[in-house]
Amino acid sequence: MKILIYGTGGVGGFIGGKLALTQHQITLIARDAHLKAIQEHGLQVQSITGNFTAHPHLATDDLSKIDTPDLVIFAIKSWQLEQASKDILQYTNDNTLFLPLQNGADNTEKLNKALPKNQVLSGLCRMISFIKSPGVISNPDIPPSFLFGEQDNTRSPRIEAILAVFKEAGLNAKIPENIQVAIWQKFLFITTVSAIGGLTRVPIGIIRDTPYIKDLMLKTAQEVYAVAHAKGIALPENTIDKAFAAIARQAPETTASTQRDLMEGKPSELENFNGFIVKEGKRVGIPTPVNEMIYQLLLPQENIARSPLTPKGGTIAV
Incomplete structure (x- = not known):
């Protein structure tokens, strides 16, 4: 092949x-x-x-x-x-x-x-x-x-x-x-940790051990779950529990790729993660205030990274 x-x-x-x-x-x-x-x-x-x-x-x-x-x-x-x-x-x-x-x-x-x-x-x-x-x-x-x-x-x-x-x-x-369910299970996990990591600029070990931030992650995940179901994606009831079990298994120094892009001032997947949930939430009638807060707080930085006046790489991520 x-x-x-x-x-x-x-x-x-x-x-x-x-x-x-x-x-x-x-x-x-x-x-x-x-x-x-x-x-x-x-x-x-x-x-x-x-x-x-x-x-x-x-x-x-x-x-x-x-x-x-x-x-x-x-x-x-x-x-x-x-x-x-x-x-x-x-x-x-x-x-x-x-x-x-x-x-x-x-x-x-x-x-x-x-x-x-x-x-x-x-x-x-x-x-x-x-x-x-x-x-x-x-x-x-x-x-x-x-x-x-x-x-x-x-x-x-x-x-x-x-x-x-x-x-x-x-x-x-x-x-x-069901590949769509599998994709949304992964999407819920990565959306829950990535942009919050970009906001806090600390690795997962500190994020998950800080009660306020961990609760923020939980609310983020709950909104993603609600949007998925409104779209007809039948995520299992234990999806959020499994996501947080996966978060608990991460090495404490771990950072997500989107978090690293945000911290380095590069174009990131913010629009495809939290931004996507905000837009889909409005389309299907599901409130997403936590995702919108995270999205709006990081959007100015994202816009700067994507500005034609800002040096950045080409279209192939390697």
């Missing part, structure tokens, strides 16, 4: 690295010093599950050099999907499948607007991973896992084939009964 990893950051680097250890043809889209290091020395992955170095078929920042992929895995930020879809479409065909694995609740919907809907899958990942230095991916905590499926939740031959490739690469992957 010819697989294109669109964005070789923490998530894409880990997946692409593992897949590149197989006989499948793996292409990585990366840029700048990270790309040069991969081209010269291979992609080094330091993981809680074991360290390795992988050499992909191709690492490039030029889409015109790629072979037509059978599968495109989007490992960029949610807000970058629209542009990435436009960029990649001309290099694919009617058989190419598109799998989004980034954070966010509406990534599939974004891709449906830009790509042939019958070629778009749904997915998510659970992992802590980031670029440690050019050419080096660090996964210091939580063994990565991946969930994906068809939009209608059928166990199609093509989704089974992708699962087989992931398992061949030693990736912990599953096809859940």
